[in-house]
Amino acid sequence: TFADRVFFSNSGAEANEAALKLARRYAFDHHGEGKDRILAFENAFHGRTLFTVTAGGQANYRQGFGPLPGAIEHLPFNDTQALTEAFGDDVCAVIVEPVQGEGGVIAADKGFLETIRRLCDQHNALLIIDEVQTGVGRVGTLYAYESFGITPDILTTAKGLGGGFPVAATLSTAHVADSLKVGTHGSTWGGNPMGCAVASTVLDIVSEQGVLQGVLDRRSRIERSLRELGEKYGVFSDVRGLGLLMGCVLTEPWQGKARDLMQAAQDEGVFVLVAGASVLRIAPSLIIPEEDIAEGLERLERAISNFISADNA
Numbered sequence: 001t002f003a004d005r006v007f008f009s010n011s012g013a014e015a016n017e018a019a020l021k022l023a024r025r026y027a028f029d030h031h032g033e034g035k036d037r038i039l040a041f042e043n044a045f046h047g048r049t050l051f052t053v054t055a056g057g058q059a060n061y062r063q064g065f066g067p068l069p070g071a072i073e074h075l076p077f078n079d080t081q082a083l084t085e086a087f088g089d090d091v092c093a094v095i096v097e098p099v100q101g102e103g104g105v106i107a108a109d110k111g112f113l114e115t116i117r118r119l120c121d122q123h124n125a126l127l128i129i130d131e132v133q134t135g136v137g138r139v140g141t142l143y144a145y146e147s148f149g150i151t152p153d154i155l156t157t158a159k160g161l162g163g164g165f166p167v168a169a170t171l172s173t174a175h176v177a178d179s180l181k182v183g184t185h186g187s188t189w190g191g192n193p194m195g196c197a198v199a200s201t202v203l204d205i206v207s208e209q210g211v212l213q214g215v216l217d218r219r220s221r222i223e224r225s226l227r228e229l230g231e232k233y234g235v236f237s238d239v240r241g242l243g244l245l246m247g248c249v250l251t252e253p254w255q256g257k258a259r260d261l262m263q264a265a266q267d268e269g270v271f272v273l274v275a276g277a278s279v280l281r282i283a284p285s286l287i288i289p290e291e292d293i294a295e296g297l298e299r300l301e302r303a304i305s306n307f308i309s310a311d312n313a
Contacts, residue, residue, distance in 0.1 A: 001143060002151045003171035007180070008191035012132030012158035013047025015168040016095070018185055019154045020051050022172065023093035023126045026179040031092075031124065039086060039094045041077040043103030043276075046095060046130055055095055058102065078108060080115045087119045093154075094120060095128040098144035098242070104276045105240055105247025110148050117150045126153040126176060132168070136160035137206040137286050139243030140216040147242070160286075163202045167195035206286065215243050215286050218293065222246065222284070225297050233304050235261075236280075248280040257311065264307040268299040 007018050020038065027035040040046070044057040053061050054068040057077075062068060075082045077100060094116050100106045120127045129152040134144040138160055141147045145155065153176050158168035189195075205211065223239050226248055230236025238249040250258060258274040265272045265280075275281040284296070 001155070001171060002173065003155065004174035005172055005177035007170040007172075007177075007185070007187075008196065009168045009170070009187045010166045010189055010195070011047070011168050012130075012156065013049050013052050014187060014190070015132065015156035015158050015170045016046045016052045016055070016128075016130055017049050018170040018180075018187075019128045019130075019156050019172075020055060020093070020095065021185055022154060022170070022176065022180050023095075023128060025184060026126060026176050027092035029179045035090050035092050035124075036071045037088070037091045038072045039083070039091055040072055040074050041096060041100075042074050043077060043100055043106075044074075044095075044097055044130075045100070045102035046097075046132075056102075077103065077106065078112045080112055083112070083115060084119065087123055087125075089123050091120075091123055091125045093126040093128055095130060097130045098134050098148065099139065099245055101133040101245065101281070102275060104249075104279045105245060105281055107240065107242050108148070113145075113148045113150050120153070128152065128154045128156070130156050132156055132158045133283075134242070134245060136202060137212055137215055137243075138245050138283070140212055140219065142206065142212070144242065161199050161202060162195065163198060165195060165198040167199045169199070211286065218284070218286075218288065219243050219246070221290075222282070222293060222297070226282075229297070229301055229304060233308060235304055235308065244284055244286060246282045247275050248282065250278045250280070254278075254311070257307075260311070261303065261307045264303040264310070265300055267306070268303040270296050270299045270303060272300075 009015050040055045042057040046052040046055045051069050054072050057074045075086055098108050129145050131143050135157040155171045226239045236248045237251045241247045256277045258278050258280050261280055262272055262274050273281040
């Protein structure tokens with residue numbers, strides 16, 4: 001990747017906490033006081049520490065935890081005009097997800113990310129890309145930023161990095177990383193030998209020939225079937241996202257009932273999640289075999305049928 005340095009931790013929230021602290025400290029070291037504003041985006045999710053839950057763009061996660069860290073401003077996602085108007089020399093960083101997972105599985109527009117990069121360069125701000133959900137092959141490239149043609153100053157990665165084991169990392173260039181000296185940040189269990197061994201093995205597997213192309217092939221196969229189910233039952237208006245991070249948007253009659261459909265799917269043995277009240281989130285294994293895809297889709301179809309029948313009862 002672009003990075004020279006890595007700080008290891010145990011979760012995506014810890015990785016983002018380190019990234020935000022690094023951005024503030026870098027601005028202080030190189031520009032002095034007053035350059036501390038962080039731009040983030042509505043409906044984003046970056047973790048549940050006090051700093052990361054404040055950077056996240058969902059007010060319900062922040063409720064009851066005030067007073068919150070200041071100088072964080074939330075803007076509409078994929079809105080280049082709002083972004084341009086909000087920028088200034090007092091901005092120290094922008095934090096953004098290439099695909100908003102919790103926010104509805106919405107991919108960033110290429111032009112939007114390009115504009116963020118350009119404005120960060122113009123105003124000496126750092127670009128933090130949160131790849132906790134999209135990283136380690138999830139979207140068909142090792143990290144999603146590669147498919148957008150931009151390079152971050154700081155990147156965070158977790159979830160898939162450990163294949164189920166708690167490990168995370170904050171990556172940056174050496175120039176930026178030098179602002180976190182010994183004693184300015186730390187993690188007791190960050191970089192523990194077991195976590196690093198697991199992460200190294202995961203990266204070896206994802207880097208094997210054909211794995212990333214397999215993600216794209218599986219996306220095409222699953223998306224095609226999901227669209228067919230949506231048309232057959234009138235339940236999905238769109239299937240969006242990137243790679244094997246997919247969001248099935250419920251049609252108007254079923255808006256607000258994603259949790260009911262999630263429960264119907266789980267009753268049939270299909271583990272899915274929601275991304276807001278009206279989006280079903282599907283994120284299978286990067287190497288899921290065809291027979292499991294076929295069986296999972298059959299079970300999902302039964303779940304959809306049961307969901308519709310129960311709602312009409």
